[in-house]
Amino acid sequence: MNFLKNDEYYMSIAVGLAEEAMLRGEVPVGALVVRSDGFIAGRGSNRRQQDRNALAHAEVIAIDEACRTLGGWRLSECALYVTLEPCLMCSGAILNSRIKRVVFGMSDDSSPGAFTRLKSGSLLRRTEVTAGVMERECKELFERFFKKLRSERKMSKLNFTEVKTEAQIETAAALADEIWHEFFPSVLSAEQIDYMVERFQSARAMKEQINSEGYKYFLLLNGGTRVGYTAIRHDGDGRLFLSKLYVKKDSRGKGYATEVFEFLKRYCRENGLKAIWLTVNKHNDTAVSVYEKRGFRKIGEGVTDIGKDFVMDDFYFQLDVEQERDGI
Numbered sequence: 147m148n149f150l151k152n153d154e155y156y157m158s159i160a161v162g163l164a165e166e167a168m169l170r171g172e173v174p175v176g177a178l179v180v181r182s183d184g185f186i187a188g189r190g191s192n193r194r195q196q197d198r199n200a201l202a203h204a205e206v207i208a209i210d211e212a213c214r215t216l217g218g219w220r221l222s223e224c225a226l227y228v229t230l231e232p233c234l235m236c237s238g239a240i241l242n243s244r245i246k247r248v249v250f251g252m253s254d255d256s257s258p259g260a261f262t263r264l265k266s267g268s269l270l271r272r273t274e275v276t277a278g279v280m281e282r283e284c285k286e287l288f289e290r291f292f293k294k295l296r297s298e299r300k301m302s303k304l305n306f307t308e309v310k311t312e313a314q315i316e317t318a319a320a321l322a323d324e325i326w327h328e329f330f331p332s333v334l335s336a337e338q339i340d341y342m343v344e345r346f347q348s349a350r351a352m353k354e355q356i357n358s359e360g361y362k363y364f365l366l367l368n369g370g371t372r373v374g375y376t377a378i379r380h381d382g383d384g385r386l387f388l389s390k391l392y393v394k395k396d397s398r399g400k401g402y403a404t405e406v407f408e409f410l411k412r413y414c415r416e417n418g419l420k421a422i423w424l425t426v427n428k429h430n431d432t433a434v435s436v437y438e439k440r441g442f443r444k445i446g447e448g449v450t451d452i453g454k455d456f457v458m459d460d461f462y463f464q465l466d467v468e469q470e471r472d473g474i
């Protein structure tokens with residue numbers, strides 16, 4: 147095939163697409179489909195996390211775009227440039243789209259990778275292959291990504307388990323009952339605590355919130371120990387409402403809240419949400435100062451009637467979440 151530019155030229159574009167994926171917190175893989183006259187018919191970068199889709203590999207996205215751009219499924223006049231050796235699924239897509247040539251940067255870790263294995267069999271025998279183009283650059287991106295990921299994991303002690311089963315709901319409700327009765331007597335009357343736990347934090351109430359009101363609850367676990375729980379809700383305006391964040395008394399002051407906020411920020415970035423907001427009781431001075439220290443700003447206040455002559459007299463706080471992750 148006669149390309150207008152050399153392989154390094156096209157691979158450098160694929161590396162740029164991989165970098166783009168990395169900025170979104172994705173494993174850095176980029177791909178492009180180039181027609182024999184040098185026309186770039188499709189581009190793709192890994193979007194698996196963002197799209198929450200196992201099929202959203204860079205190669206599939208680039209092939210999909212190329213088919214639409216060129217108006218046909220047969221890409222027999224095209225080459226695919228990709229920073230990482232194609233996986234089994236993408237090798238299948240390459241085979242099915244009749245791509246004539248594959249150029250990749252770094253090999254798959256599980257050497258030989260799926261593509262190399264298929265190539266050495268008979269399936270991809272007509273596909274031309276060039277491996278190792280700009281391998282160093284592709285590898286360097288990968289290493290940077292996984293180094294950052296490893297250091298984040300090492301720091302993390304907490305496991306976030308989404309509450310889904312009846313048993314998990316019972317666990318969350320038991321935690322709520324324990325923590326609320328221990329924590330709130332300095333802020334609310336005993337009667338109001340009982341009322342609020344029953345109305346908002348009983349197993350029945352949590353189930354209703356999860357099934358019908360768009361809430362997600364997470365248990366916070368350190369090893370096998372239950373440390374606390376948190377509840378969130380996506381609001382239609384692109385914000386995340388942090389409804390609950392409670393840590394058991396003997397687990398406070400151990401940095402768990404920081405981990406929860408990192409988890410929530412990551413959650414916002416992965417789901418395209420721009421801010422976290424919450425309400426806090428005006429008399430809960432400890433919480434107010436904690437949120438202010440974490441960069442939350444007061445955006446309002448209000449009194450909500452919660453029935454039975456009880457009210458919630460709250461400040462509203464908000465934290466803006468930057469969309470790009472630092473460093474990677």
Ligand SMILES: [Zn+2]
Pocket residue numbers: 203204205232233234235236237
């Ligand atoms: Zn793939």
